[in-house]
Amino acid sequence: MGMGGRRNLDRSGQPSDNPDARDGPGPRRSRRRDPVHHLRFLHPAMKRIFSGVQPSGNLHLGNYLGAIRNFVALQADFDCIYCVVDQHAITLWQDPAVLRQRTREVTAGYLAAGIDPKTSIIFNQSQVAAHSQLAWVFNCVTRIGWLNRMTQFKDKAGKNREKASSGLYVYPNLMAADILVYKATHVPVGEDQKQHLELTRDIAQKFNNDYGVEFFPIVEPLIQGAATRVMSLRDGAKKMSSSDPSDAARINMTDDADTVAKKVRRATSDSELLPDPSVVTGEGQFTAAFREARPEAANLMTIFAALTDRSLAEVVADYEGKGFADFKKALTDVAVARLGPMGEEMKRMVSDTGYVDQVLHDGAERAAARAQPIIDEVYDIVGFLRH
């Protein structure tokens, strides 16, 4: 059916032509036209966090400083749901036994970092069917044009797009479902997930518009800034990643002290002395020029500041004019002190799976209980006959 000329005639059949919804995600989209803006401020006490980590690789320092550490802190002010997104992981091939193992490892990472499974909910995505159920509805809300603009799909699918799984393509719809099936209001994520959250907002808005309801909230991203963006130890221009072929490029949460020391010692640096405080801006970040000129120095100092909970300005002042040798020694000490006990606890929990599995089981039950009334309501709104 041609859709071009029907935009204003169409009150019932083709809500996809609704002018409020058709733009889709993208930088041109403004927040001014947000029709349910006020929902955000209705119940200040009802601040609900959802976030997720994929069990598709080793947990590393980037996951810890960029995500999990913040998840821990947010528990004080928010009602928090933390998910191990195993369904997202299989958008790229995963060996089944390894997937199970990594699901436990991410859970153990959450727990060892200090997420309290009594106050927060920890579970794995596949065990709460409501995620998939809502994702299907969203597959029918999202426009293909919106998905075609997703940069992460382009990156992950690479050149051979024809061979990418269709799951990888609709991945953002599942992510929106993860969040909205709990009507989460705030989502802590890294910079790279910003576009997916924009899409989540667009999906919520279009659903609300299409069905004439004010049902889904418009979520707020809590973007972790450059200060917690951890880069590769080998190349300061690349993100630290579990898919980097070189294990030396990352510090895994379960690395032992010797391994951490070795990786820090061998981390790429440069031949200059450490900088003076003029490289730190008024907002406490490194200047773009400094990050550009000396990405490795910026990365190592950022990691040091994050691990010691100190400001960059303080760290830079302490090491001004010193060489990397001293600094790397100090960095090793703080990394070992901070990660060592966590890594040990993770290893204990992963080898004796009883506790982790119990946490996941209990979490899935509580998550399902929260999601069920919402999915029931969605089904009613959409017109799925329930009996």
Ligand code: TRP
């Ligand atoms: N896409 C996220 C990532 O790769 C993981 C994720 C899935 C997520 N569902 C989510 C993050 C919901 C936040 C909220 O990092």
